[in-house]
Amino acid sequence: METADLLERCYPGRRAELKRDIFRKALGLFNEQGIEATTIEMIRAECDTSVGAIYHHFGNKEGLVAALFFTALDDQARLRDSYLAEAQTTQAGVHALVHSYVDWVDSQPEWARFQYHARFAVTKGPFQEELATRNRTRNKQLLEWLGAHGNELGRFPAELIPSMIVGQADSYCRAWLSGRVKGSPKAYRDMLAQAAWRSLCPTEPQ
Template structure:
């Protein structure tokens, strides 16, 4: 799954071609130059379009950052739902969450790198309420699924808002280290161990 494929999934068709190009160029600049240092003018120059065209699609720089961030979240969610559709027990559900998480990072490192860097900006910016709403909905749906699955009854001793952190915590830490070049092996190489650790973190007595 390349960056172009992700964008074509999210924004298909010829009419969205300029939007996809802005996304591609902005993503590269944000990762290379940093979010704060990148300007709309820099993006405009790379895209060879007008500032007005960028503002038309995204409103301003904060809107562009948020649009990229939410596009990444939605693509992650698509893969997660695909993996979860094949799970029937809570343990298999946790495994699906870990597999989908690390497989997505492995296949979309530039998007994942941006996502980690942009989270703080989106959390503190004008789209913070939308992010909070999406997170609440996502975590609530996962909690309901895990609670309803076989073996799920034992998980109800955990607060719902803590569950996602318990499951994803170690995988997120390793993915960040890999993207930063601090560890050599892709997180996908350790998906089995990470999934086992995640299950033990919520299923141990």
């Protein structure tokens, strides 16, 4: 249901039904078989549609991988921005960024797993320029928040701050998705958020 819910959010309506089905089946195959090993023919067989229909929507396999990757990023950013909009202080903003990251991975593990695996292929492939353009648009609210709170976080380079905020959460989420740890990331969201804040403002009272 979680995958279906995400796709319904991003591609609602009956006209997008085939697109959602291709996405759903491709996501499963990419995670089970690996991106390199999965072919368009395998996806076609799972979807019971034509190769032409897949090419019509996505162009080729690289286009399908990129479209899935962009969909995951957009949904993740949507949750992040909704959390960040509620933050009234710098500390609350840091917590919001960690909480949204953890909550999205915890609720969308198959999408998060694919996102990690596909990142290199998309950032180094034919869609890297589109990714850069989309990132600038997608991260507008985040960049505005960082700019507004930069004085409180000013002892760190601006480009380093997002990694300092979500780095520990990202590390734990990757370990959880790979099965190296068992505890749900959501169970540790507050500890991860507090650790992120301490790393940025170690002298502030908690």
